[in-house]
Amino acid sequence: MLIGKRIKEVVNMQGRSVAWLATQMNYERANVYNIFRRKSIDTELLRKLSVLLKYNFFFDLANDFENSDKEL
Secondary structure (H helix, E strand, O other), rough: HHHHHHHHHHHHHOOOOOOHHHHOOOHHHHHHHHHHHHOOOOOOHHHHHHHOOOOOOHHHHHHHHOOOOOOO
């Protein structure tokens, strides 16, 4: 799972804008676009995004892990 892509999907699904997310996070919009491109993410940042968006990204990651047959 590309976590940044999933975050972008949730933001779009909720009808939120990049500008809204940037304002809520006290980030520049460029930083939000950077998050959307990430393959991995710091757990504290993911926790903040989960709380802000009221969406459990950790559940998605755990589900992806359980359904993956790829080796590390």
